[in-house]
Amino acid sequence: MRRARAARGGEWVRRLLGGAGLALMLATSPAAQEFSGLARLDPSESRVADTRRGLEIELALSQPVPWRVFTLDDPRRLVIDFAQVDWSGAEAAALLSGERATALRLGRGRPGWSRLVLDLSEPLGLLSAEMRSVASGAARLHAVLAPVTAEAFAAAAKPADPAGETLAAPQTSITADGPLVVAIDPGHGGVDPGALREGLVEAELMLRLARETAEAINRSGTMRAVLTRDGDAFVPLSERMTIARAAGAGLLLSLHADALEEDKASGGSVYTLSDEAQDAASGRMVERHQRGDLLAGLDLSRQDDRVATALMDLVRLDTAPQSERLAQALVASLREAGAHLNSRPRRSAPLAVLNAADFPSVLVEVGFLSNVGDRARLTDPVGRGRIVSGLVSGIQNWAAEEAARAPLRRR
Numbered sequence: 001m002r003r004a005r006a007a008r009g010g011e012w013v014r015r016l017l018g019g020a021g022l023a024l025m026l027a028t029s030p031a032a033q034e035f036s037g038l039a040r041l042d043p044s045e046s047r048v049a050d051t052r053r054g055l056e057i058e059l060a061l062s063q064p065v066p067w068r069v070f071t072l073d074d075p076r077r078l079v080i081d082f083a084q085v086d087w088s089g090a091e092a093a094a095l096l097s098g099e100r101a102t103a104l105r106l107g108r109g110r111p112g113w114s115r116l117v118l119d120l121s122e123p124l125g126l127l128s129a130e131m132r133s134v135a136s137g138a139a140r141l142h143a144v145l146a147p148v149t150a151e152a153f154a155a156a157a158k159p160a161d162p163a164g165e166t167l168a169a170p171q172t173s174i175t176a177d178g179p180l181v182v183a184i185d186p187g188h189g190g191v192d193p194g195a196l197r198e199g200l201v202e203a204e205l206m207l208r209l210a211r212e213t214a215e216a217i218n219r220s221g222t223m224r225a226v227l228t229r230d231g232d233a234f235v236p237l238s239e240r241m242t243i244a245r246a247a248g249a250g251l252l253l254s255l256h257a258d259a260l261e262e263d264k265a266s267g268g269s270v271y272t273l274s275d276e277a278q279d280a281a282s283g284r285m286v287e288r289h290q291r292g293d294l295l296a297g298l299d300l301s302r303q304d305d306r307v308a309t310a311l312m313d314l315v316r317l318d319t320a321p322q323s324e325r326l327a328q329a330l331v332a333s334l335r336e337a338g339a340h341l342n343s344r345p346r347r348s349a350p351l352a353v354l355n356a357a358d359f360p361s362v363l364v365e366v367g368f369l370s371n372v373g374d375r376a377r378l379t380d381p382v383g384r385g386r387i388v389s390g391l392v393s394g395i396q397n398w399a400a401e402e403a404a405r406a407p408l409r410r411r
Contacts, residue, residue: 050098054146073157123153183244185254186210190234195259197369267342274348329398334390
């Protein structure tokens with residue numbers, strides 16, 4: 001757990017928030033409960049109130065999450081971003097008391113982040129801010145603000161909002177077109193445990209990460225997750241794609257954590273199907289699947305191999321570029337969320353689980369069990385929380401981009 005502190009006066013504000021006026025902090029207590037993707041605010045234990053020395057913020061959360069705090073000027077505001085918090089049941093008016101803060105707004109900032117904005121009636125600098133764990137794995141964010149000069153406040157404030165000026169209201173319903181269905185594929189399982197290191201089993205770790213990612217996706221209000229396995233069971237690769245297809249998946253996200261002979265390799269990477277594998281992939285799919293299951297909504301059971309292969313290749317003309325864009329969005333969002341990435345995070349390979357032609361597919365190697373640092377990150381709730389946040393944010397960013405491209409697609 002990092003703690004933000006500085007000396008008194010105008011200089012401590014600049015030193016605390018840095019030249020950009022932004023402090024990024026992560027809850028790292030080992031006592032934290034497992035990250036489930038979205039924390040919940042307890043309004044009854046939360047408040048924003050005047051004190052004799054300034055202003056105090058106390059937010060009670062169901063679990064620690066990555067967070068950051070910064071100030072904005074003209075008008076004066078304090079902004080706290082979380083990845084992520086469910087504001088359901090919270091009323092701004094009930095949380096706010098006193099005169100130093102005139103308004104409080106709760107909602108969504110950029111995709112994957114939740115936001116609290118506090119309008120300030122006077123220049124207040126951040127004296128301290130910390131997130132600490134409490135009993136049962138919950139967390140409390142505690143921040144104290146103290147009066148500073150207008151000049152000191154302006155010097156410490158960010159010149160622009162890093163997430164844009166808009167604050168969207170919390171979304172509580174699914175759009176009329178229905179949610180984006182995300183198929184999450186926890187690698188291995190059952191008789192195939194995957195990589196094994198220091199008592200850790202890849203299949204078990206990926207199932208835990210998949211469940212946490214699914215919960216975060218399901219709480220987004222715009223997406224719905226389906227798991228290709230939800231237990232320690234062996235599921236053939238072809239059946240994983242069949243499960244995704246039957247659920248109407250708009251994409252497939254396969255999660256793995258490999259192990260090498262040496263521990264030098266570390267960090268996450270995102271794979272797409274390599275170009276040289278795509279033609280062969282169509283042939284393998286025809287051989288291994290019943291033709292009625294090759295493309296969602298299209299019965300190929302009475303077509304010969306050449307017709308089936310040609311149709312799949314045509315469909316892949318759309319889905320292959322979509323997979324590339326999805327991989328790029330995931331890498332960018334994982335990096336922004338603070339997840340540890342490999343020195344070469346974008347890769348491609350002839351991976352069987354990415355063979356589906358009718359929806360975009362990527363495989364995320366979230367780390368290496370052969371690396372001591374990656375093992376620590378994957379067994380730590382906060383370390384996994386960064387991955388979950390990056391995955392969810394990346395999918396949301398990709399979905400928004402694809403929606404914008406939709407009018408331009410071939411008809």
